[in-house]
Amino acid sequence: MxxxxxxxxxxxxxxxxxxxxxxxxxxxxxxxxxxxxxxTDIHAxxxxxxxxxxxxxxxxxxxxxxxxxxxxxxxxxxxxxRVAVPWLGWACGACELCASGWETLCPSARYTGYSVDGGFAxxxxxxxxxxxxVPPQIDPLDAxxxxxxxxxxxxxxxxxxxxxxxxxxxxxxxxLGHLALQYxxxxxxxxxxxxxxxAKLDMAKRLGASYTINGSVDDAPEVIQGLxxxxxxxxxxxxxxxxxxxxxxxxxxGTLVMVGLPKSNTMHLPIFETVLRGIKVVxxxxxxxxxxxETFGLHADxxxxxxxxxxxxxxxxxxxxxxxxxxxxxxxxxxxx
Numbered sequence: 001m002x003x004x005x006x007x008x009x010x011x012x013x014x015x016x017x018x019x020x021x022x023x024x025x026x027x028x029x030x031x032x033x034x035x036x037x038x039x040t041d042i043h044a045x046x047x048x049x050x051x052x053x054x055x056x057x058x059x060x061x062x063x064x065x066x067x068x069x070x071x072x073x074x075x076x077x078x079x080x081x082r083v084a085v086p087w088l089g090w091a092c093g094a095c096e097l098c099a100s101g102w103e104t105l106c107p108s109a110r111y112t113g114y115s116v117d118g119g120f121a122x123x124x125x126x127x128x129x130x131x132x133x134v135p136p137q138i139d140p141l142d143a144x145x146x147x148x149x150x151x152x153x154x155x156x157x158x159x160x161x162x163x164x165x166x167x168x169x170x171x172x173x174x175x176l177g178h179l180a181l182q183y184x185x186x187x188x189x190x191x192x193x194x195x196x197x198x199a200k201l202d203m204a205k206r207l208g209a210s211y212t213i214n215g216s217v218d219d220a221p222e223v224i225q226g227l228x229x230x231x232x233x234x235x236x237x238x239x240x241x242x243x244x245x246x247x248x249x250x251x252x253x254g255t256l257v258m259v260g261l262p263k264s265n266t267m268h269l270p271i272f273e274t275v276l277r278g279i280k281v282v283x284x285x286x287x288x289x290x291x292x293x294e295t296f297g298l299h300a301d302x303x304x305x306x307x308x309x310x311x312x313x314x315x316x317x318x319x320x321x322x323x324x325x326x327x328x329x330x331x332x333x334x335x336x337x
Contacts, residue, residue, distance in 0.1 A: 003121035004316045007056045009047030012317045013120075018058075021117075021125045023071030028128045030085055035119035035313075036062030036144035037332040038175065039238060040087075040261070042320055044114050048263040053114050061087040061112040062147040062333075063119020064140045067131075074128040082140070083131040084147040084296075087286050089116050090127045104285050120313060122336060132292045135300040142299060142306040145175060145331040148286065150295040150304070152259065153180035153236070155287035157187055160232035160257045164188030169230040170209075171220075171246045172237030172260060173200045175331040180234055181209050182304050192227065194220045194245075195237075197326050203307060221248035229254065236260045240267040247279070255280040310335045 001020040004013040023029045041059040043049055053059075063085040067077050077083065091098050091106035098106050112118045117125070134143045153176050162168050166189040170181045173195040181191045185208050192211040193204035201212040211227065213220045224230050229251025235243050238260045244267055247256050256279065269281070287295070298304050307330035311319050319332050 001122040002313065003058050004313055005056050005058055006045045006053070009045070009052070009055070013045065015314055015316070018121075020123050023069050023125060025071055025073045026128055027071040027125050028067045028074060028077050028083070028131060029069035030063065030065040030083060030124050030126055030131070031068040032063050032065040032119050032122055032124055032336050034064045034140040034144040035060045035334045035336065036148065036175075036308075037316075037319055037323060037334065038062060038148050039323065040148070041113060041120070042323065043261065043263065045320075049261065050265070057114075058117040058121050059113040060119035060121070060124070061085070061114070062144040062149070063112070063124050064134060064143040064147060065124070068123065071128070077128050077131065077133075082134040082136070082143075083126065084134055084143055084292065085112055085119055085124055085126040085131055086147045086151065086292055087111055087113070088130060088288070090130055101288065103288050120316065120334065130289060132289060132296065135296055137300050138296060140337075141308060141310060141333050141335065143296070144333045145179070145306050145308055146295050146299055147292070149176045149331060150179050150299070151287040151292045152176060152284075153234070154183050154295045154298075155291050156180060156234050156257050156259050156284040157183040158291075159282055159284040160234055160255050162187040162189040162232050166190070166231035167192060167224075167227060167229070169194060169224055169233040169246060169249050170204075171233060171235045171242045173204045174236070174328070176236040176259065178203060178207060178307050178330045179304065180236060182207055184234075186298065186303060189231075192224055192230065199329055203329055207305060215242075215245065221245050224249040231255070232257060234259060238262040240264050243267040250277070250279055252277045253279075255282060258283045307331065308333050
């Protein structure tokens, strides 16, 4: 099968033929139709984070496709089903975190496209229990971004506690941010969108953001404080400066939700202001299988819009260059059909 493979962290992807895997017990083989390009895939391919993938590997955790083979013991899926293969590839189901609804934090978890091969290939193996069924009315090109960008930001909005009458600041309005601002509005909140690319801010306005702020031109915290301060700030931009600005945007008792994962792993967090203003700082890592089903349900009901462009898998290296240059409005999706 054709796959985009990372052999060295400082080298481009290699497009090559590798053996097609066979499903083992509890697994399904998925013929990939579409696969979204997430910034996490770029970090993985560069070895940017403290825990690195084992080389060689195939990235991709927004894979959507048709079940082409079913391993022994699988009862929830059959050949012909359309499924999504998300970041959470497997969790033990037995630890305290899994049992209490936090399977995404399972210490034994396996992550698609990181600790196991992912969807930048014609076929991908998935644990059947963690492959999410895609409603038939959802276009596979839309389903791919929902599989990570969607469920990740949907969970982040949940964690933020956003509700009607709240002001939510979204820092970084790209593949994740354009969905985060929609989920915040579904929760009833008013949205202030912050980015440094005018085209992305124009998109945010089209999607319903009440306020748009170019952080390279205006002092975003000052502007948001002028609106009364944010009840929650969700940071999706992979920049420590964005986290610090988001913190400064909060009103007393506000919540800073960390989602983006910069290569530089630290930010300045003022203890005095955090304590005296009652600020809450929380991390949010993707969502559970239930969150993914809810994300698909919202889109199937017509409540979210995916802004995306399609590419061929052969264009993977050029696609990464475009994403890093800020030339992509929201999400790129590889079309393997």
